[in-house]
Amino acid sequence: METTEEINKSPLAPDNNLILTPEAQSYLLSAGKWASFLGILGFIFCGLYLLFALSIGSIMTKVAEMQPYNPAAAAMIGMGGGITVFYVLTDVLYFFFALYLYQFAIKIKAGINFSDPTHVTTGLRKLNSFFKLWGIVTIVAIALGVLGLVCIVAFAATIGNAMH
Numbered sequence: 001m002e003t004t005e006e007i008n009k010s011p012l013a014p015d016n017n018l019i020l021t022p023e024a025q026s027y028l029l030s031a032g033k034w035a036s037f038l039g040i041l042g043f044i045f046c047g048l049y050l051l052f053a054l055s056i057g058s059i060m061t062k063v064a065e066m067q068p069y070n071p072a073a074a075a076m077i078g079m080g081g082g083i084t085v086f087y088v089l090t091d092v093l094y095f096f097f098a099l100y101l102y103q104f105a106i107k108i109k110a111g112i113n114f115s116d117p118t119h120v121t122t123g124l125r126k127l128n129s130f131f132k133l134w135g136i137v138t139i140v141a142i143a144l145g146v147l148g149l150v151c152i153v154a155f156a157a158t159i160g161n162a163m164h
Helices: 004-008 022-066 069-111 117-163
Strands: none
Touching: 004 069, 022 069, 022 117
């Protein structure tokens, strides 16, 4: 029969103070190093992507000027601003992925190196934010894919009915 003290120390007890084993700390520290690397690369790619996003309108205008008799090239001039806005918004979204990953890395490494549970908790909260954002973006992408498929099927059905 378990005593009250043993029940309070069970993994399911709400006031359980989790203690990380050295092996678990090693895994978190390693994950923090990789997250730091990926976060920094994410920031670099965000900067490069932003440069591309701000340049695409000019690139499309120059391409259209080189082909004055091409109607598709003329349409590119009007689309440059919209594509720039889309790319900048995509870049902002990607920035948050890199930011959450980098914040996780900084906090988790500090928490493990200095045995500070506050930093570990903050780092894990940032990791939670990263995965929450990833999940929301995934749900939106699936919804847009399904909506696109429905639109394609509806368009094909409309064309099929118009041909008969």
